[in-house]
Amino acid sequence: METFLQVLLSGATMGCIYAFVALGFTLTIAAAGVVNFAYSEWVTFGSYFGVTFAVILGWPLWLALGASIAGCIAIGWLFQLFVFTPLEGRHFLTSVSATIGIALAMQALVTLLWGPYPLTLPTFFGSSAVQIGTISVFPHNLLIIALAVLIIGGLQLALTRTSIGLRLQATAQDPMAARLMGIPVRRMRTLAYCLSAGIAGLSGFLVAPLFVVTNTMGFGLMLKGFAATIVGGWGSLKGAVYGGLLVGLIEALGAAYISSEYKELIAFAMIIVVLLVRPRGLFPERIAEKL
Amino acid sequence: MLSVDKLCVGYGEADVLHDVTLRVGEGEIVAVLGANGAGKTTLLAALSGLIPARAGEAMFDGRSLVGAAAERIVGWGLSHVPQGRRIFPGLSVMENLVVARTAATDRAEGGFAAAVAEAEELFPRLNERRDQLGWSLSGGEQQMLAVARALVARPKMILLDEPSLGLAPMIVETMFSTILEIRRREKVGMLVVEQNAEQALRVADRVYVMELGRIVLEGPADEVARDPAIERAYLGA
Ligand SMILES: Nc1ncnc2c1ncn2[C@@H]1O[C@H](COP(=O)(O)OP(=O)(O)OP(=O)(O)O)[C@@H](O)[C@H]1O
Numbered sequence: 001m002e003t004f005l006q007v008l009l010s011g012a013t014m015g016c017i018y019a020f021v022a023l024g025f026t027l028t029i030a031a032a033g034v035v036n037f038a039y040s041e042w043v044t045f046g047s048y049f050g051v052t053f054a055v056i057l058g059w060p061l062w063l064a065l066g067a068s069i070a071g072c073i074a075i076g077w078l079f080q081l082f083v084f085t086p087l088e089g090r091h092f093l094t095s096v097s098a099t100i101g102i103a104l105a106m107q108a109l110v111t112l113l114w115g116p117y118p119l120t121l122p123t124f125f126g127s128s129a130v131q132i133g134t135i136s137v138f139p140h141n142l143l144i145i146a147l148a149v150l151i152i153g154g155l156q157l158a159l160t161r162t163s164i165g166l167r168l169q170a171t172a173q174d175p176m177a178a179r180l181m182g183i184p185v186r187r188m189r190t191l192a193y194c195l196s197a198g199i200a201g202l203s204g205f206l207v208a209p210l211f212v213v214t215n216t217m218g219f220g221l222m223l224k225g226f227a228a229t230i231v232g233g234w235g236s237l238k239g240a241v242y243g244g245l246l247v248g249l250i251e252a253l254g255a256a257y258i259s260s261e262y263k264e265l266i267a268f269a270m271i272i273v274v275l276l277v278r279p280r281g282l283f284p285e286r287i288a289e290k291l
Numbered sequence: 292m293l294s295v296d297k298l299c300v301g302y303g304e305a306d307v308l309h310d311v312t313l314r315v316g317e318g319e320i321v322a323v324l325g326a327n328g329a330g331k332t333t334l335l336a337a338l339s340g341l342i343p344a345r346a347g348e349a350m351f352d353g354r355s356l357v358g359a360a361a362e363r364i365v366g367w368g369l370s371h372v373p374q375g376r377r378i379f380p381g382l383s384v385m386e387n388l389v390v391a392r393t394a395a396t397d398r399a400e401g402g403f404a405a406a407v408a409e410a411e412e413l414f415p416r417l418n419e420r421r422d423q424l425g426w427s428l429s430g431g432e433q434q435m436l437a438v439a440r441a442l443v444a445r446p447k448m449i450l451l452d453e454p455s456l457g458l459a460p461m462i463v464e465t466m467f468s469t470i471l472e473i474r475r476r477e478k479v480g481m482l483v484v485e486q487n488a489e490q491a492l493r494v495a496d497r498v499y500v501m502e503l504g505r506i507v508l509e510g511p512a513d514e515v516a517r518d519p520a521i522e523r524a525y526l527g528a
Pocket residue numbers: 302305307325326327328329330331332333334374486
């Protein structure tokens with residue numbers, strides 16, 4: 001029983017990270033049809049920003065967290081200026097290939113800027129576990145889960161209960177009609193890119209203490225985040241969140257009870273199974289069905 | 292209020308509108324009749340800033356529409372109900388109205404609540420369907436919502452693109468009666484483009500006939516309705 005809870009907790013932690021990555025990746029797809037495969041590098045930069053501010057510059061962690069998020073938002077803003085806006089209206093494969101190219105360049109840039117050796121980022125609460133009942137828990141894991149609940153819940157409320165959130169949804173669903181309603185579509189998309197980038201910064205910062213920081217860490221997370229979007233349903237925000245959690249949990253359970261060597265394989269076996277049973281994922285966009 | 296002078300519009304290589312000239316006065320209902328591909332949708336899209344004009348001028352309420360962005364033009368009091376209604380499918384009826392709110396909505400007496408109440412008075416069905424998602428509405432309900440959405444912006448004039456498209460004759464009849472009622476209550480002018488000449492001629496004060504991107508005939512609705520060529524081409528007589 002204890003091991004089971006322990007496994008669930010670590011699965012949920014990684015699940016929250018995957019959910020963040022999948023959510024950030026899906027946001028630009030939903031809002032502007034932009035498939036951003038450089039998202040992995042946004043997350044990597046989030047981690048390296050964290051290391052730079054917290055370790056190299058020695059800033060307090062909360063400040064470093066804020067600065068890392070801000071740094072990633074700046075990257076998102078630059079992307080909208082130089083990549084996304086010029087590619088607007090093109091076939092989505094154009095943004096796919098452009099962002100893959102940029103991702104490779106950014107990966108190389110990381111090595112140039114921060115060197116080839118893995119770096120580490122400390123946690124807010126030190127690295128020792130605390131006992132809760134019979135299971136031992138790392139406070140950092142609890143922080144990740146709490147932030148996921150807060151931020152994903154907050155985003156859900158903002159998107160469905162505020163007028164700016166509804167306008168963002170309207171832009172995503174029909175940009176032409178949105179313009180006719182006087183909604184500044186360009187600005188709404190920029191908002192979505194920046195939100196997506198902010199989430200990348202947060203996930204990069206949060207995931208760094210769980211592993212070491214390398215220039216390929218974002219890529220590994222992105223594979224799982226991508227799996228989550230496929231399992232959850234392409235373009236669906238809800239699907240991204242549940243897909244991420246599911247991938248995290250199944251990966252942890254599979255590693256504990258089947259084989260930890262094949263941990264990576266399990267997530268992808270799961271994609272194949274889901275796609276066989278439900279070709280459009282678990283939470284397909286209802287809108288797409290009608291159109 | 293709206294005056295269009297020798298407007299030319301096209302896509303890529305193709306010129307679609309040639310020297311289109313027309314006028315819509317304050318509170319006037321003007322219809323543009325034309326067959327498929329005549330360029331009706333292109334005309335409205337150029338007026339509301341969705342596509343750029345190549346030459347000519349279009350003035351609305353003292354401002355030039357040529358070169359202005361669509362998202363600003365609504366704010367000037369010109370609303371566009373596009374072909375195919377273009378309801379936001381994933382938003383509820385109420386949310387569709389919320390995103391249509393503009394500065395003019397808030398300036399008007401009673402603000403947003405009054406605008407919604409008035410729209411729901413014209414279309415009581417929308418009140419019953421408040422929380423239903425856009426995609427699940429019937430074609431007629433979507434058309435009602437599309438017009439209500441335009442009204443929320445408190446326009447001085449509405450551009451209506453084929454409000455009859457795909458609707459049963461009875462619903463079309465009601466829709467056009469409501470168009471008259473909107474003019475009576477809100478004093479808004481309307482430019483309606485239609486293939487359904489019978490209904491358009493019933494509500495319009497003046498009519499233009501468009502063929503292959505050119506205005507080929509214009510006049511008061513009752514006169515145009517008696518034109519034998521129009522009877523043959525559009526009224527199936
Ligand atoms: N986006 C576009 N790109 C290129 N050509 C277009 C585009 N939209 C319309 N056209 C062309 O412009 C011409 C006029 O089209 P438009 O949609 O304005 O006609 P319409 O009168 O509204 O027809 P309908 O009654 O079928 O809606 C057509 O020949 C059409 O092929």
